[in-house]
Amino acid sequence: MQIYCSQQHINNGSHRFCTHCGEALPLSVGQVIDNRYEIARILGQGGFGRSYLAIDRQKSRKTCVLKEFAPNIVKPQELEKAKELFEREANVLKKIQHPQIPRFHASFQAKIGTKDFFFLVQDYIEGDNYDQLFTQRQSQGKSFSEEEVINLLHNILPILTYIHSLDIVHRDISPDNLILRQSDNLPVLIDFGGVKQLPADQGFWRTQLAVNATLLGKKGYAPEEQLLQGKVYKSSDFYSLAVTALVLITGKEPNLLYDSYNGVWFWGKEIKVSPKLEAVFKKMLAYKPSDRYQKAEQVIKDLPLPSLSSTPQTMQTPTNNPHPYITKLKTEVVAPGIKRARTLHSGVHNKTTLFVQKIPMPIWLRPFTVSFIMTTGMLLTGAGVFALGNFAVKGITSITVPQIEVPQIPSINNSGNGNNGKRSIQQISSRLQKLEISANFFNNTVNEVFYTQKPELNKRQLTEKPADAALREQWNYVADQLLNNIEKANLSETARKKIGSYSQQDSQRWEQLAKAGRLGKYKSFQDLRADTYQTFEPLFPGQERGKLNQKTFLQIWYAIASDKVENK
Incomplete structure (x- = not known):
């Protein structure tokens, strides 16, 4: 049997790595990992490995998500460091126990062939993300109402209260990282995971570096202190949540709502909401982190009350796409000067970008920094996603890691x-x-x-x-x-x-x-x-x-x- 890597190189089915580029090849359907997890199908892939829908043979064949980390490492000491980082990440994930966050089940290391691989196991969430819900609304000539978005905020903010109490900052809130769970019609916050992520060839997660700042976030959704300086505050999550809310209400990309050159939001023009909600959004979106709300409870207090007539249950889920699809967020190297033309709800909407740079880059250079696109925001129709991605945890010690080689622009x-x-x-x-x-x-x-x-x-x-x-x-x-x-x-x-x-x-x-x-x-x-x-x-x-x-x-x-x- 022939199998293909993400670059479409042909490989023998018995190989675990591509013989052309060295990329880890997908696990076979039916293959059992750790004598327990049977691979049902691939869900998505990126620079660090792949995600699979798996069947847990020890839990009445319950479905789960198996996240594979495939570090391309040979030296024993490097593999030991990979294991150390992986275990540190798993220990952090174990802290998160909330009904609206997919549950972490296990982490383990398994040898497949002659190589060691790391795996995480988490809940598989049935439902559609808010990007998909909006796409359907748009196709019907509709959009999210202000009342629906207010209700969404009232349901999401308590989740932020919880994770912030653990000194965890999500850092990547956006429409495609919020799932409307099919079972109870409550929003679920997804895309949690490692503290910092390594580049594609090493496949495990990195803490904050002493020299190279590893910056995570979606352009337009993440505040400037996060994208430019790597500084993350609890109020950074409120900023991203406000942008998400405005995108759902207006149906427009963040760059159409905000003039980044002059630092001005288009209130009263592109953004038309009630005065009370506008005041809340303005404080959530304040340029200085200290000028924003500092606690989720403060936002809830100032928000208009939720409407009983616009509960999440009234939101229809897509019915014209019965088969799950995955948007493959592949690793990219972005040359200086890139300005991608894309619509908000295209098949590759809102890719989470990992900015690796030695210092905060000028705003104009954001599209030009070397970015590695991760699979931590997979889009699934009628299938859901699992929670693995990016947050900042206080108190994690910096470590020394291999230097990242960054392509040079024309000098x-x-x-x-x-x-x-x-x-x-x-x-x-x-x-x-x-x-x-x-x-x-x-x-x-x-x-x-x-x-x-x-x-x-x-x-x-x-x-x-x-x-x-x-x-x-x-x-x-x-x-x-x-x-x-x-x-x-x-x-x-x-x-x-x-x-x-x-x-x-x-x-x-x-x-x-x-x-x-x-x-x-x-x-x-x-x-x-x-x-x-x-x-x-x-x-x-x-x-x-x-x-x-x-x-x-x-x-x-x-x-x-x-x-x-x-x-x-």
Whole structure:
């Protein structure tokens, strides 16, 4: 019998790994694992292995989900580390016991052929996820009503109360990670699992790294502190839940509801909800984590009361797709400049992206970071999914793991810093990390310069196409030159860290100090202003006095002034 890997390479049925690419091949239907779990069919696959619907021979042939981790490891010490991480993950999963979260049953290691494989066993949930439910509504010219979404929030928030009490943050709430359970019509939160995930060739899960930040979340659903900095708070879940609710109500992708460049939600335009619900959403979606709700109970208190006439039981499940289907979320390497055109409810809707990068990348570079797409959000019609995925757990010790090799983007000639070498995004990122400057500020400033130089682009996103190669190279050059000039400013660490947060209040404070005679050599604020421009203008020629953008170059001006005040 011939079998195929995800790359469609032909292999002999007796092989466990693809002889062409080394990928672990699927287990055979009818094969029994650990003398207990009989493989019924494959549910999905990704970089770490596969998921199977299995029959538990020791529990009256009850169905369950068997999640396979297939680390492609040879060295005994590496295998031991894999086992250690796997067991740590399983111990965390055992903590979660909630009626609206699929139950964890077991974890074990099994030898198949000459290789060791790790498995997790969890509940198999019958039902349809909210992405599928919405697709059906849309096909009928309908959408979720505000009352239905309010009821959904009232049913989901107690789950967050529970997991947050365990210091667990889900980090990946979205329509396809919420299942309307067939048995009781209650929403079930799925997609739990490892603390951090390794790349495809190692197949087990990783804790937070000491050097490389492993960032998880769906673009548009995850807040910026999560995608850019890897920082996760309990309020991050409230943000994702609010985006999910808005998507269900409006039927539009997050990027059509939010202007990421200016940080503005389209309230009253694309988003039309009642004033009370809008106020709740605005607080859940606050840019700063500290400005959001801190507890699920607070959200519940402010939410409109649930409507008895719009309970989840009234929501129809799809009947025109009797056979389960799986969306294969395969591992991808995304080149710089990618902007994928896709509709919200396509077959590959809302892939969870694993961003592996050395520092928070600029917002503009989000689509360009190397991403590994995992199978932790499998879409099943009439079949359900199992719960395995991504959350953050406090107090887990960082470990040393093999370095991840990341493809380099087209590099540019860097003559601005005297190195006469090649400057890649990774190198730019490394410099940005050392300077400890806000990625949001950096992105906005580079974009301002780049799109001023290229007005014909009308601020469109660059693509990975060869036609945009020169433009991507120019963007890199602008970024590199900006870093060169910031470095030449010799700013203090304190001043650099505050870039992006300076405001008119700072200049007002300095003006008051000058009036009080407490600004050292500067007799007036105008003296400080003139001295600051003497430093600023040679570094950033062409920036007109009095016309600096508050979000970009004026931030650098403030940083220079701040150092002058401190060294007065």
